[in-house]
Amino acid sequence: MGSHANASGRHVLARFRARRILHAYLFIAPVIVLFGIFRVVPAIQTLLYSFYKVELLRGRFTFIGLDNFRTLLTDEIFQKAAVNTLVYVASIVPISAALGLILAVLFNTRFRFKEFFKAVYFAPMVTSTVAAAVVWWWMYNPQFGIFNVLLKLVGLPEQPWLMSSHMALPSIIIFSIWKTLGYNMIIYLAGLQAIPQQFYEAATIDGAGAIKRFWRISVPLLAPTTTFILIYNGILAFQVFDQVFVLTGGGPANSTNVVVLDLYRQAFERYNFGYAAAEAMVLFVFILGVTLLQYVYSKRFEVAY
């Protein structure tokens, strides 16, 4: 009789487990199905299409091997776009991080209206990139824009800003710094506030000045925060599109063309879907590179702490 109860108990338990598993699959099904259809399959298909010539209207897909990638290697416009993207990432990421760190140090003290100032610095982050870029487009206007008006007021030479192939990319970078600065500041501020106060007190007793304390205590202990900021900003910077579309449309003379903009033009203005898919793969490799860096570095910091 005891063994009978035991067997039916096991039976109940097995049925119970089976129901749990059924529940689990039912509960994750919407997300898995939606992601499968609209994210995973398109990701794989983009890879496939990069080996095809795609004529969507005729419904014709012709396998052409590595031809798209070969063309990429000789496509001067795409190469310009790739170099511009790298320059953009290599400028915006460290500059915005460094300025964010300096501001965070300033904000890590007590002063009046601190919360108000914090909100002001963060405001660009919640504003639509497109709308903000439209405003900056007006501010960069060489004739009446506020930047040249200010330069004129203080007697400095006016600048061509977006009109010049030398200044257009830096102008976009300045915009993006304005847009991301507040975020980096808030993240660094959180990092600074997590550093135990005793470290600073001990260093002060040992006679370390403010600058020395910053370099010897803050900077090394903020290393994980810095890694996060560099990776996060890096991944987003590689996808830059909105501000370029609005401010310059890639010009003048492709001096501000970037990978996503070129991809957009190839796919949705010229309908070279296969070629655009190959460009998307280059973008993916960039993003993958940053992600792998993150993996390597976060491992290193786990060891260090």
Added chain:
Amino acid sequence: MSRSALVAIGKPPLVLAVSGVAILMILPFYWMVMTAFVPAPDIIAFPPKWIPSRLTLAHFAEAFAKAPWLAYYWNSFVVAVVSVGCSLLFGLFAGYAFAVYRFPLQNFFFLMILATLMVPVQVTSVALYILLARIGWVDTYLGILAPNFASAFGVFMIRQGIKAIPLDLIEAARMDGAGEARIVLTIIAPLIKTTLATVAMILFLGSWNDFLWPVIVINSQDLRTIPVGIALFKDPYGSMNYGPLMAATVISTGPMLLAYIVSQKFMIRGIALTGLKG
């Protein structure tokens, strides 16, 4: 004299630096509002009129005459509400399953969801567009929504939130005979409402400001979201018509900036703690 005033006086260079940069940060907003509300001749006056002497709504009238801003609002609103609603609902159930159950292929599915974070729509747009063209979703709400019905970030955040809930609580509810779906909706959801609010805010902001995917998938003017509307409103303008253009940016950024002014602490905290991209 109050203590904080003493502190402020004790640090004039600091306050000077912070407020100097703050002026630069706020200048674009100021210039946007100024240009939108002053008459055309005052916009290009030199030296600039920092404090306007007269105001006008003419630029707003012109902006509204030239583009259907209310339709853009409605489109942005519908897309944001549906995508946030679906992402929260599906995320709640998926997050619960990943946090509470043990089932075969659990890690595989979870990693699959997280891996989509690494492959943004910038990368998948080509094949996604071709897929939607085949099923007739190009130039529809469904087309804009397709990649945004669920959020990997949402699933991840909600799972973290549920993991912090003691399992006893769920067991107790099961003892009382509550079904699993009811437990999720009536017991779990209220317990993690802060997480849900943060996720909702971030997804709403992301959807509201999203540009690349809507501009790819939408052709009709009637279906444009606000960012698409404003970006394409700019194009036909020459150098002189900045008033209506800035009125349009005020129209399009106004609600979000008001929401930010009202709830900036919640928004800063939420965005800083979790990152922004859905």
